[in-house]
Amino acid sequence: MVSKGEDEVRKIKKAVFDGKKEEPKLTDLPGIGPAVAAKLESAGVYDMMSLAVMSPGELSDIAGVSQGVARKAIQASRSMLNLGFIDGVEYAKKRDNIIHITTGSKNIDNLLGGKGVESRAVTEAFGAYGSGKTQLGLTLAVNVQLPLEKGGGNGKCVFIDTEGTFRPLRIRQIAESLGANPEKVLKNIFVARAFNSDHQILLLEKISEMIKEGEPIKLLIVDSLTAHFRAEFSGRGQLADRQQKLNKYMHNLMRLAEQHNLAVYVTNQVMSNPAQMFGDPTVAIGGNIVGHASTYRIYLRRGKKDSRVAKLIDSPNLPDNETVFYLANSGVVDEESQ
Structure with missing residues (x-):
């Protein structure tokens, strides 16, 4: 069964891919509301990539959220950014x-x-x-x-x-x-x-x-x-x-x-x-x-x-x-x- 958070991530990814939505924001992530996003920005985390490369412990300390919430937010950000392996040709294009x-x-x-x-x-x-x-x-x-x-x-x-x-x-x-x-x-x-x-x-x-x-x-x-x-x-x-x-x-x-x-x-x-x-x-x-x-x-x-x-x-x-x-x-x- 797909969770509500996973379903929301899929919708955002599809909207971005279709050109119907701007690049995802921190507040699009599960567990990251305006107050938590403000804390992250004050610590220098302004975009999805900055959050995606953090560890759950690091995000938890900065944002004041539990490690469970931090882990879900990081996983969602990585899913939205399609972080993972690409072949050499794609890497050369990047x-x-x-x-x-x-x-x-x-x-x-x-x-x-x-x-x-x-x-x-x-x-x-x-x-x-x-x-x-x-x-x-x-x-x-x-x-x-x-x-x-x-x-x-x-x-x-x-x-x-x-x-x-x-x-x-x-x-x-x-x-x-x-x-x-x-x-x-x-x-x-x-x-x-x-x-x-x-x-x-x-x-x-x-x-x-x-x-x-x-x-x-x-x-x-x-x-x-x-x-x-x-x-x-x-x-x-x-x-x-x-x-x-x-x-x-x-x-x-x-x-x-x-x-x-x-x-x-x-x-x-x-x-x-x-x-x-x-x-x-x-x-x-x-x-x-x-x-x-x-x-x-x-x-x-x-x-x-x-x-x-x-x-x-x-x-x-x-x-x-x-x-x-x-x-x-x-x-x-x-x-x-x-």
């Missing part, structure tokens, strides 16, 4: 709307497959101070505003600043080199200074709210990813707590990128591995937690004279490789004279 944002350097773009930083992916750049991590982020913040045909995302940028690295003057320089209006470019970059890891986590929830309100955000930059986590959990006895909190944050970044088809670029600090007897002892902070969650990992370091070296060390579809780039008034470039 990736047709992936966008790429040029880094400003053909060399780095080619390192990343030819077009730049990819949406629905987390790109991590780690390296020592002065290696070019922030400069690459600032260049991307400008380039995302370019039209799609010019290597941009035709959208806006969110810049979460944890170390006080965002500089409007630098944005103006890069924008002017492209012939763009510096003030208009700055207007399309939303900057937030995160003062601790909890604040940094909270800011991710605000991004979903901004997108729901119509802001065409296509790039999220976090500079730097691990600074607060590293400072707040400094002792070895706190390492497990730090990694657990960082793991959740990384998965929230991945979820945000996937749900809204935006690119995520994060910078990461490094340390020296004292056990490394030969070769480069530099390792990224965050260990396997950050490494597994990052789709693309780039190691940046200083090269000869004023050059920088970018080395791709992890990617799901590209070989390890490295290239040279420079930093100029126009941002990240291929030639020293630019």
Whole structure:
């Protein structure tokens, strides 16, 4: 026998499929009324997909409902969204709307497959101070505003600043080199200074709210990813707590990128591995937690004279490789004279 809740879900799915109803809302789910939906929205859960990927325990804690009600709501949302297996051809079609944002350097773009930083992916750049991590982020913040045909995302940028690295003057320089209006470019970059890891986590929830309100955000930059986590959990006895909190944050970044088809670029600090007897002892902070969650990992370091070296060390579809780039008034470039 079909329950009343299951019957309602089927009716909503049919109406959406037939074009007679808009995309389902949270209040269409069994057990989710206006009051519960308001609680979810205040926690950053605005759409069906955000709820569908939650666990019953997580939904129960946020919405103040029993785990039984939470489980039914999650099952209904997954049914409406037709979450499950699809064949490779269908999956390839779903990736047709992936966008790429040029880094400003053909060399780095080619390192990343030819077009730049990819949406629905987390790109991590780690390296020592002065290696070019922030400069690459600032260049991307400008380039995302370019039209799609010019290597941009035709959208806006969110810049979460944890170390006080965002500089409007630098944005103006890069924008002017492209012939763009510096003030208009700055207007399309939303900057937030995160003062601790909890604040940094909270800011991710605000991004979903901004997108729901119509802001065409296509790039999220976090500079730097691990600074607060590293400072707040400094002792070895706190390492497990730090990694657990960082793991959740990384998965929230991945979820945000996937749900809204935006690119995520994060910078990461490094340390020296004292056990490394030969070769480069530099390792990224965050260990396997950050490494597994990052789709693309780039190691940046200083090269000869004023050059920088970018080395791709992890990617799901590209070989390890490295290239040279420079930093100029126009941002990240291929030639020293630019």
